[in-house]
Amino acid sequence: MTVELKVAEGWLTVCPLSALTPGRGVAALLPDGSQAAVFLDRAGRPYAIGNQDPFTGAHVLSRGLVGRAQGRPFVASPLLKQRFDLESGRCLDDEEVAVRTYQVRTASAP
Numbered sequence: 138m139t140v141e142l143k144v145a146e147g148w149l150t151v152c153p154l155s156a157l158t159p160g161r162g163v164a165a166l167l168p169d170g171s172q173a174a175v176f177l178d179r180a181g182r183p184y185a186i187g188n189q190d191p192f193t194g195a196h197v198l199s200r201g202l203v204g205r206a207q208g209r210p211f212v213a214s215p216l217l218k219q220r221f222d223l224e225s226g227r228c229l230d231d232e233e234v235a236v237r238t239y240q241v242r243t244a245s246a247p
Contacts, residue, residue, distance in 0.1 A: 142173055142185050143240035151175055154243055157183070162199035162212065164188050173239055174199035176223060178210050184223035185239035190214045191228075198236065 138154040144167055151165045157177035165173045165185075172188035176199075188196045193216050201212040203223070211220040211229055220229040221236055228234040 138243050138245060140175060140183050141242050141244050142167070142175070143242075144168060148242070148244075150244075151185075154183075160203045162201065162203070164196065164199040172196050172199075174201075174212065175241070176203050176212060178203055178223070182210075183241045183243060184210065185241040186212070186221060186223060186226050187237035189236070190216055190219075191234050191236060192217050192219055 140151045140154055141148040142151055146168055157163060159177050159179045162174045162176045165175055167173055173185045174188040176184045188198050190197055195216060197215050198212055200215045203212050206229055210223040212223060213220045222229060226235045226238040
């Protein structure tokens with residue numbers, strides 16, 4: 138099984154599903170030069186958001202820790218600890234801030 142993200146060019150294979158550790162993230166360089174942070178929650182569901190922390194500009198969200206708040210999956214930035222909803226990209230600590238989200242799927246390896 139592989140993890141794939143929907144990008145402008147279509148579905149992009151990011152990594153084998155086995156490369157993801159539940160509760161942790163990995164960074165992926167996308168064809169347009171941007172970065173995505175890809176996560177696997179403890180239930181085995183994959184998520185992908187932009188990797189750039191909008192509060193600092195650093196590409197570090199993939200290093201954050203995954204958790205749940207009010208039933209919603211989030212990642213906490215490793216720098217200033219703001220939490221970003223993994224489904225919507227919205228910051229749970231500042232409703233005016235959000236990061237990009239990506240459609241993600243798992244697929245059988247060719």
